[in-house]
Amino acid sequence: MIKSIVVLNNHGQPRLTKFYEYVPEDRQQQVVTDVFSMVSxxxxxxxxxxDGASIFGPGxxxxxRHYATLFxxxxxxxAESELGILDLIQVFVETLDRCFENVCELDLIFYMNKIHYVLDEIVVGGLVLETNMADILAALQEAKRSESQASSTSLVSPARSFSLARSYR
Known part of the structure; x- marks a missing residue:
């Protein structure tokens, strides 16, 4: 099971943190610091x-993976396969790359909701849900389509609202 996912920049600043088990906030910050010092x-x-036993306990x-400025x-x-998780990281990064056309650190900062949505399509509750990039991208396109349909039906055009207001006078 996946316990947490952390994306850090080269200076140790977290750009994405997701814990699938309850960890108090102060402990989360310590985990991020310890993980950065370990991998950097x-x-x-x-x-x-x-081996993460020194930070998280046995087992x-x-x-x-280190890509450009991000870990x-x-x-x-x-219970998880190390090579399977490396492949999962690759799928996650490639999916983000396709969503943002060459993803960078600023995309993770400014489009946090979209990043979390992509991650939630791949991992749910610490378990791997989907690894097929085409299916993940199709789900993202469907969500975008649904969102645009919902926003277009909920908005009334200004001309239409003006004509409605005049008809009630």
Whole structure:
């Protein structure tokens, strides 16, 4: 099971944090700091799996990928496949890349709702829901279509509202 997902920049500032188990706020901040110090010190030549027992307790692994200025970190229990999680990180990043056409750190800051929506299409409650990028993008397109239909039907054009107001006088 996935315990948490953290996206950090090269300076250790969290850009996305999602915990699938209850963790108090002060502990969450400590986890983010500890995770950053763990992954930022590692050379790119080393593997992307780290034993997380010192931070999270026994049977926990920290799996991460470093893309440009961002670290994508998944904290998982021993039941998860490390290579499967690396693939899941790749799917997540590629999906974001397609949504934002070359995703960057600013996209994570300014479009937080969309980022969470993409993540919720992939992982729900700490369990992997979808790994097919085409299905994830189709769900995003459907949500966008539904949103645009809802907003277009709920808005009345100014000309129409003016003519309605005149007819009641």
């Amino acid at each position: 010190k590692r050379s790119d030549a080393l593997c992307n799996f780290v 926990v692994r920290v799996i991460y 994508f970190v998944f904290v998982v229990d021993e």
